[in-house]
Amino acid sequence: MMPRQRFRPPAAPVGPAAVAGGAAMGVVTRSRGARPGSYDPADFAVPTGREEEWRFTPTGLLARLWSGGLAADAAVSARPAAGASVRAVRRNDPGVGLAPPPGDRVAAAAWAASPAVTLVTLAGDAPDAVTAVRVAGPDGRSARPSACQVAILARAGARGTVLLEHSGLVELAEGVEIVLEDGAEVTVIAVHDWAAGSVHAASHRVRLGPGARLKHVTAAIGGALVRVTPHIELAGPGASVEALGLNVTGSGQHHEAQLFVDHAAANCRSRVAYKGALLGPGARSVWIGDVLIRARAEGTDSYELNRNLMLAKGARADSVPNLEIETGHIQGAGHASATGRFDQEQLFYLQSRGIPEDLARSLVVHAFFAELIDQIGPGEIANGLKRAVDAKLDQQRNAAL
């Protein structure tokens, strides 16, 4: 038996462009699994910005979300698909609170401020039927930041797809619970295409039962600050998650994803793939990928990947994979992180066939994301996401002209 390992691999942006990204190196002082969770914001100290989970975040923009006084006035509307139902329920509804508890002060504040939860229950066998949940800001100006809670509960053996669409101008703390019972197979896609200036923290808290399979997708496109913190607990044996993410980050935007994949049962599988493009000066992205393989999670098969494409000087991408392994009896655990500039030879090749530089860049960036988006599977959601990415690229290109 291998000795118990606990290490943090170097956050290694590979290649000469690594200087463009920040490398975060450090010493693990405690296990990721020891970080507390609670529904009470008071259980979390007010962040100073120096904590491990906040040190990459422009906390000044978020301070209003954790200082209390959130209003549960975000507009949440939903269109249930076949095999799905949507209800507004109280927090003490038996379908709510089944995921891991909030992991930081903002997530707890979002919970505490939301007496009602939009509960999506999947009970049918309709893998491609899309239940669309639209989250927007409050009707009319609000002096206070907003909060909302969405819960997705897939009953044993259910199959379905949920699309969380975010648009409008907001300052919003959002909680999303995703719970899959035995053998459920679900795709959840959260698209954050906020209006410029929006500030959004989304706490995705996921628990997967035995044999459950989740495809979890997040996309950050708009907004001034989008911080998504998926905490994915593989709680039942044989559960599996494919976590995909993308960010298309323009000048002055901050897009952040902090993942925690918790292998808490045997023979589970996780695949994490996040890709980001930083389009302009001052664009900023953060990707933290914490994977914990607990002692009881024998037979784990885990891999995580983060790729960043720097398209401008003065942009910054931080990429920090962390792997903690508490058992030697695993199938595999790996990670890859690379931050690179545009491939000049690809650009030359396309241009040498008459394709103008800006179009050549768009082709390559489109392809960079298409490879990821295609993993969502065929259909209108993937196409819509490609269109949203292309629109953002066009927008940045026009802004640069």
Next chain:
Amino acid sequence: MTTLEIRDLRVSVEVPEGVKPILKGVDLTIRSGETHAVMGPNGSGKSTLAYSLAGHPKYQVTGGSVTLDGADVLAMGVDQRARAGLFLAMQYPVEVPGVTLANFLRTAKTAVSGQAPPLRSWIKEVGAAMDQLRFDREFSERSVNEGFSGGEKKRNEILQMELLKPKIAILDETDSGLDVDALRVVSEGVNRAKEQTGSGIMLITHYNRILEYIKPDFVHVFVAGRVAEEGGRDLAARLEAEGYDRFLSTV
């Protein structure tokens, strides 16, 4: 009638030790319908000439001029040169993951001709050209050059030449890495393109072999960054028999 005129072209590259001159005054004129073979030993600057004409940023032009029907090629960007009618078939074509060949070809054709080709006839034209190059049509749905064999990459270069119909095509060691059958198929493609459009061709090669299929009107021997000798097709045969030693000993 198109004329590519290269006069006293001087090109350097940056190496760790400093700036290294590669081309030391190249003179060459290529007209529509003419085929020029550029031959010479390794390191003589043949590929540098090809990439410099295409505008690769690695190469710094330090002197001389290149004009295409009087227009200053050196003042043009890479894509402008292609739209002006220059084409470089590369020795090492670049992989572009995620961009399908079909999309790439159509985008390039649209850029070069200034308008999108009508879909139906374009698909037909691409398919026919691929068939003639014995290049499986399935490749059009694959990423550009990704996972292509050496021979498939070269077929792809000539496919682009046939479809983009350049005024002047520069073929940089298109014969390298091809077996006899592939060499014949690719050469036929070049000849077809030339017949259809009357392109002028600069054919860079080490070997006589490809000249059996693509007959040059002129042969230029390239040594140490300039043209050391010029002649007709018979010069290529002499080079084959005698090698380049004669030239190397004089420099």
